[in-house]
Amino acid sequence: MVLVRLQKAGLIQRYNLAYTAAAESSKDRTGKYKPSRKNHTQVFGWLCQGCTFAGPSWGSEVLFPLFAVLHLFRFRSLCALATSLLLLCAFTATAQNTPLIRDLSLRTDTMRYQLSRNTVLVQNEPNLYFYYRQDDETAELLVYPQQVKPNAPLRLVRSADFSLLDSLTAIEGGQYYRAKLRFKDLGATRYLRLTFRQPSDSVGHPALTQTVNLLPVTRTTLEFKPTDTELFIGEEKVFTLTSNYPKNIRLSSEWTKGQDIDYRLDQENGALRLHVLPNALGTRLLTMRAQTERAFLIDNNRRVSFALPPIRQEFTVKASRLRFLSVDKKEITLDDASRRKGVELILDNGRTFDLKKTYRIEDQEEAGGGLVAELFTRQYLTNDRVLCWLRVYNTHRQTDSYLYIKENDQAKYITNFNISPKISINTVSVRHRGGDWSTNTNVNPGETVDVRLEGESLSRGRFHFEDVRIIPSDSSIRTDASVVYRVQVPITIDKKRITIFNAGQPTGQSLPVREFQRPHPLDFVAVTFGEAPRPVTRLNGPVLYDKTIRDVVFSFNAGAIDSEQQLYGKQYLTFDIRTQNAKGELIEMRTVDNIVVCPDGNSVRGAFYQDKQCQVGNISLNNLLGYRKTYDLDDWSKILITVRHTQAQYQEPGFTQQLELVLQRRVKFDIDISFPAGLLTKQINSDVKGYNSFNGISLATLAQFSFYNPNKINKLRPYKVGAGFVAFNAFNLSQDASVSRELGIVVLGSVYPTRSDAKFTFPLYLGGGFLLNKQKMFFMLGPGIGIRL
Structure with a gap:
């Protein structure tokens, strides 16, 4: 195959021509060969192209210099050997890079996506894209192998990102394969891929594999239709945004900076909210550039993008009654340092400020308001601003009211910023899937749980959990009093505790990692x-x-x-x-x-x-x-x-x-003593005709076998078989002198009543034997009396 490729590319022919020309030009006037580096440059160039075209990097790095040396020193036979090794190297690399799959088709709902048509480059790697509507989308997979090998079928390697509903099955003798799978949480899954494996044709060689990268994409819309377009300087206003897939909108807790109208995006109770804060008077245009968590396609499905189309909205920004002075810091933390030493603050120049003077800041315009902070002016700056010390004493939120800068209880200016307590976590609660909130914060490896942090000023925190992944969720809550995160603990985590960090610093709170301890069948x-x-x-x-x-x-x-x-x-x-x-x-x-x-x-x-x-x-x-x-x-x-x-x-x-x-036992052996009575006997070869009856009670001593019912526990069948001695008329109750005692050896079968609680039983005997006195064989039949103790 490599020879054909080199011949098609013309590399072998061009090398031969170049080599011949170089050889002719290297001869001196006497016709002898004279090596020249200039004459061999073209030869080496075609050889280098051949190595690159053939494939293996080590062929061009090792065989090409070897060939050059041999060529320069006129070892033509060794040159041929080097060329053979080069071609063998290229052939091996080509065999190793042979793909397993000729094409792949993925069908979701009514759409079908093929690897040969629906691919897009992501980080210079081809990805098969497909549109999805649900996070647990179900898809049909058709795989067309490069070569049909019935003895080496393709296998789809299992992954945690999808469930295999129907296994990969060969159709039409392996012409193609079919499978059915269900994806898991497509909105949060990253690096989704399908890996196929096929046994090698050669014994002892590893199996061949090929990976197909998948890119789930979805269409996300975002709309902003405000009912009120009037804003005021320094006043924050909140609007609601509508989206067909809110989970896919990337949120930002940080304000934009340097715009006429700054904004930020957050989510509360599953609803997207837009916070705006105007900085300049007049008719101002807000341009919001939102990003998505999951990429989508643009340019006729040729490129991926995370940037939604910009949303533009005009607002009318009005001035307040008092002049608004903007500050360089919108968030101030209330702690001992800010209360005693103060926070350095840059404020717009109010024109009437006196340096080295303290101004009172309250949350109402009228006199007698509660003290929120004190402002001490230090020096003027070149950009028409004032450097100040700000000492805070109470909390304040921008959405509650303005802050009034007063001199002698007279309001001079207004400003606004947040004064929040120091970020602190008081309580950590965990909710496992299907359970309720619990202060038992133990988590298990491989588990996805909701973690609720309760404390103060939590909305300003930048929390993250050590070595675990935070999953975006519609149920996420973020307020000053509590924040909720959905975290997924890696199944291979090797730590005993998951530390909770805020802005890279430990908060003192953690989640203990406990191994699963659930009862297994x-x-x-x-x-x-x-x-x-x-x-x-x-x-x-x-x-x-x-x-x-x-x-x-x-x-x-x-x-x-x-x-x-x-x-x-x-x-x-x-x-x-x-x-x-x-x-x-x-x-x-x-x-x-x-x-x-x-x-x-x-x-x-x-x-x-x-x-x-x-x-x-x-x-x-x-x-x-x-x-x-x-x-x-x-x-x-x-x-x-x-x-x-x-x-x-x-x-x-x-x-x-x-x-x-x-x-269990099937047979019971025992010695039984019973009292047959009223027996009828028939002697063989005797002068006595008919049956003899014994009016007395006989005594029988038998070695008997009893049989257990195989379907019941310790229950005998109603019959026994045994052999022993019978003393006829052992207790003679008749006055007839002709009735005499007799001793016989017998083999008897007896039938007993099936009642197990009866004390007296009346078995029925049937058998035969030999009379010792009369030396006669006989048969006998009759009842008996049994007593159970």
Whole structure:
């Protein structure tokens, strides 16, 4: 490919011609080659262009000087080798710079934006711009790869700036890819980009990546339609501005300077406000040049701009009854220094001022007003102004009234400026998302919270928070008594406290950084009792286990606690353990608390969780039980375990999971003594015809197998199977002498009533056996009497 590019550019042909011409011109009269620097200049020039055109910087910096030396010293074969290395270098660089994406399309609502058409340069980098209406705009993404590689599909790298609703899926065998995503807070997001990744074709080489910069733009309008255009010198007036996107208007707490009408922009209760302060009489034009937070496009979408069109409005500025004297400082702080020593102030020359004299400043024209400040004139300045000392004693706001400069209780001039207390923060409150304001100022990494500062003269403060970002918000409040900021704590913050600064100086207030401590669902706790570990949340209801429980072991998956989107922090757990026998009687009870499970190193905050309290390894139940271990428990015993969060460690309800293990048995073997009565027997190969009946009560001693119902706990089926001895007519109640006692070996099946609360039972026996006295086989059927103690 590089050879083709060099041939198309004519560089190889031009080099050959230049080299031949240089060689011919270098021959002397005898025809021998004579090197000359002048003759080789053109050769080196084409070679330098070839290196630059090929791509790699090191090719032009290393191979080109090497080639020059070889050429000068007539090593023609080595020149060819250097040329080959140069072309190989260019080929490698070209392969590395091959883009992954041929084109990209982004559709929002009814508009479609393509990378090949809708791009604009921002800081000399191309950006795909798109217009949005909502901060959480949803968009469809179509990606067209440079080469179709079914075995190496494109992947879109996840980002915190958007959520992937539909993953990047290949369409039509990889001809293009489709995805659906939702952006997050486009109004505040900076450096938005899409990063694509594709596995390399060569084994051992890193994956190829390409990043597409996105530029969200929006149309913002700002209108100013005052109902009153009359102003007075030195009097501040406030107007309301209208905008379709107030959040995008950049605010300024500083006044403009040197204009006929100074102004500043602020926001209160979601409304934009324009403060104006006239400085000159007559009809004056206010030119307001507002800026936006998010850029927009101009010049047919060829350039970006932050400057809205200027807003011009004429005002009629009138003089007050008294002459207004302007001052060089509009904000004066009331503190001990300004009260005792004073503040240096430059004031317009009132023409009647006497130097080295003190004038009284009050907030009303009539005599008897409250003392606001004292003005001491020091000297005249060359610009028709007066240098003074100003000592302040009370607060004042320009919007309340004018200030009157008096001599002997007679008002001479008026002026106006703000006298505010020293900026101080008395209370800091924090509101977490979905919560109320709280004086508990703890914040968590990765969290966005509202911070309210309460104190004095806060509207003049220039506050910022250490290592966190302030997010513009419609709910921001800024008054002298309180200011509200929305701040986003970085998820990777490594400080224990976030200091609050004012104009670069610490205010003495801070926000403690605490790790998240929220209860996580207990699916990270797994239990093993003879099989593979299983999460305890999947074991709902009694678990019937028909083998010996050697031990019950609890393990913890520390990597399943924190995720990229949700942080939970340390998990404080309590285990309540009880063992019961088959009758429900308590065998042993244990409570294990203060078990701390910390997220592992996969969490972004993993390094900040680890301490000596963190649980290391598994928990064995046999190590906790003292009286009877799990392998010593009888049939149908129960192990009841309750896993719950330690509620004292959390501010919200935790999770609870109960685990009930039952030692199930399917067969029961026992020796049973019963009293069959009224049995009917049939002897085989006997002279006795028909069935014999025994009027007495027999005695049966049987080794029986009982069968448990597999769907119930400790419930037997209504039948048994056993073998043993039967003594017929052991208790003979008949007067018939022909009725005799007999002993037989039998195999019997018996049917019992299903009632478990009956003391007397009447089972039915069916079976056969061998009579020891008569040496005959027989069958038998009859009822019996059973007693349950």
